[in-house]
Amino acid sequence: xxxxxxxRLLTAIPTLLAIIILSFVLMRIAPGxxxxxxxxxxxxxxxxxxxxxxxxxxxxxxxxxxxxxLAHGDFGPSMVYRDFTVxxxxxxxxxxxxxxxxxxLMLAAVLGISIxxxxxxxxxxxxxxxxxxxxxxxxxLPTFVTGPLLxxxxxxxxxxxxxxxxxxxxxxxxxxxxxxxxxxxxxVAKLARAGLAGELGADHIRxxxxxxxxxxxxxxxxxxxxxxxxxxxxxxxxxxxLLTGAVVIETVFGLPGMGRYFVQGALNRDxxxxxxxxxxxxxxxxxxxxxxxxxxxxxxxxMREG
Amino acid sequence: xxxxxxxxxxIALAALLVPPLLPYDHxxxxxxxxRAGLFTDGHLLGTDDLGRDRLARxxxxxxxxVSVALAAALVALVIGVTWGAIAGWVGGRTxxxxxxxxxxxxxxxxxxxxxxxxxxxxxxILLVFLxxxxxxxxTMARVVRGQVIALKQRPFxxxxxxxxxxxxxxxxxxxxxxxxxxxxxYLMLTVPQVVMIESFLSFLGLxxxxxxxxxxxxxxxxxxxxxxxxxxxxxxxGVLVALIACLTIAGERFRDRLADAAK
Numbered sequence: 001x002x003x004x005x006x007x008r009l010l011t012a013i014p015t016l017l018a019i020i021i022l023s024f025v026l027m028r029i030a031p032g033x034x035x036x037x038x039x040x041x042x043x044x045x046x047x048x049x050x051x052x053x054x055x056x057x058x059x060x061x062x063x064x065x066x067x068x069x070l071a072h073g074d075f076g077p078s079m080v081y082r083d084f085t086v087x088x089x090x091x092x093x094x095x096x097x098x099x100x101x102x103x104x105l106m107l108a109a110v111l112g113i114s115i116x117x118x119x120x121x122x123x124x125x126x127x128x129x130x131x132x133x134x135x136x137x138x139x140x141l142p143t144f145v146t147g148p149l150l151x152x153x154x155x156x157x158x159x160x161x162x163x164x165x166x167x168x169x170x171x172x173x174x175x176x177x178x179x180x181x182x183x184x185x186x187x188v189a190k191l192a193r194a195g196l197a198g199e200l201g202a203d204h205i206r207x208x209x210x211x212x213x214x215x216x217x218x219x220x221x222x223x224x225x226x227x228x229x230x231x232x233x234x235x236x237x238x239x240x241x242l243l244t245g246a247v248v249i250e251t252v253f254g255l256p257g258m259g260r261y262f263v264q265g266a267l268n269r270d271x272x273x274x275x276x277x278x279x280x281x282x283x284x285x286x287x288x289x290x291x292x293x294x295x296x297x298x299x300x301x302x303m304r305e306g
Numbered sequence: 307x308x309x310x311x312x313x314x315x316x317i318a319l320a321a322l323l324v325p326p327l328l329p330y331d332h333x334x335x336x337x338x339x340x341r342a343g344l345f346t347d348g349h350l351l352g353t354d355d356l357g358r359d360r361l362a363r364x365x366x367x368x369x370x371x372v373s374v375a376l377a378a379a380l381v382a383l384v385i386g387v388t389w390g391a392i393a394g395w396v397g398g399r400t401x402x403x404x405x406x407x408x409x410x411x412x413x414x415x416x417x418x419x420x421x422x423x424x425x426x427x428x429x430x431i432l433l434v435f436l437x438x439x440x441x442x443x444x445t446m447a448r449v450v451r452g453q454v455i456a457l458k459q460r461p462f463x464x465x466x467x468x469x470x471x472x473x474x475x476x477x478x479x480x481x482x483x484x485x486x487x488x489x490x491x492y493l494m495l496t497v498p499q500v501v502m503i504e505s506f507l508s509f510l511g512l513x514x515x516x517x518x519x520x521x522x523x524x525x526x527x528x529x530x531x532x533x534x535x536x537x538x539x540x541x542x543x544g545v546l547v548a549l550i551a552c553l554t555i556a557g558e559r560f561r562d563r564l565a566d567a568a569k
Contacts, residue, residue: 244417247510
């Protein structure tokens, strides 16, 4: 297992490098820069600013400098939010995004797996059909439609929950988390159903059934763990979906998370901020994929690597 | 599969055929009835805060969303089929390398790269679908590669090779036609994905730009006035969800039917 982790972390390095360099180059060949405001700056001021942030050097030198600083865990200064470092901005915003994303992931996993398992146990019956149709409908619900809709119904019409910003309690979390979790729930339910339905048809399950072992015991002891392998494989994409969904959810519900910084940063040409967010998200997604592989091994020992 | 396809066809037909019949187009401003309610004379769905006909905007927005989705899905189809067919056909180290690249790309936060692209290169509609197409070809490549590898072992392909058919002819005449079914199934599943991404970008103001409109833009506008005008959010949102759901259902049924037929 240690070897698996080590190898995966090593292969993650070129992937991360590729995405950093790609984003870096994309940002720089774009027209406009962080110092273009309403009023053009005096040429000397502009030159001084660019020199201060290293923008006067060649592109390859800049990439090299950036990577060097990154290796020390330094994301550099923000070019638009003066006096703020990117690390500082991220440190403030990341907990909000992680809280929303983490809650949504848990809700989607619990709800999705329950729906999927129930449907698989009723495979071929109308409950199965109805649940799977429902799951497909859930996957078709974009967060930017459900977000405003939930805010309208539960916030404005019923007045039960806050629709904008944070408050002291945790009630501000409920609507964003639900909107974010719905499509992921549908996807998890479909995967869990397919996994368990396939597993229940396998020979060793039929053998166990033939020996007269109680259905619930079969489910718990033999079928459940391997049936969840497809769900685990979805962890990486789910993390990516939640992170992107959060961009919209944070905008809709006015929450100070990473997504807003990303879009604002890209529009303002705040190079270090955008690069910081992209790098962090790429690392998170790679980490989630690794995590998924570790869960595979636990769920299905055949997939453990020696 | 059928009811889902019928709903999609109805939406597409309405978006194509109805706008020319309406008294107003999607950018015409009717100064006499700004913010008209539902079922107002001449404006079936009322007008928005600029006095533009909501029905015309909804239909034109649907049309733009569907065309961008089709174009992007075709880009994904071309790249995915080419990539997957070459990897599967050539095999060996080339295959290994090409599929490693696909695996690597899967791990990237691609939505963010697309957002970057949109911000960076202005927001032309051409770029919207090229960008989305470049993101969505990965699954297609994987599926096509698997199919090509399976086909390579089939007797009729071996027979063609034994009879001296050149590689190019075998690939074009015997392999690709048999990949078509699966490719179409995944094309059908790619379209709703692209609809989702396009609306997402347009919602953030990074996709389709005014005076053109799209379902994402309409949902965004609707969200801003939903307390006064719930229909402004519900209608484009509803059409969007119906499109995505029906396309997904139809695509999945088609894919499952192909898989059953292959057994």
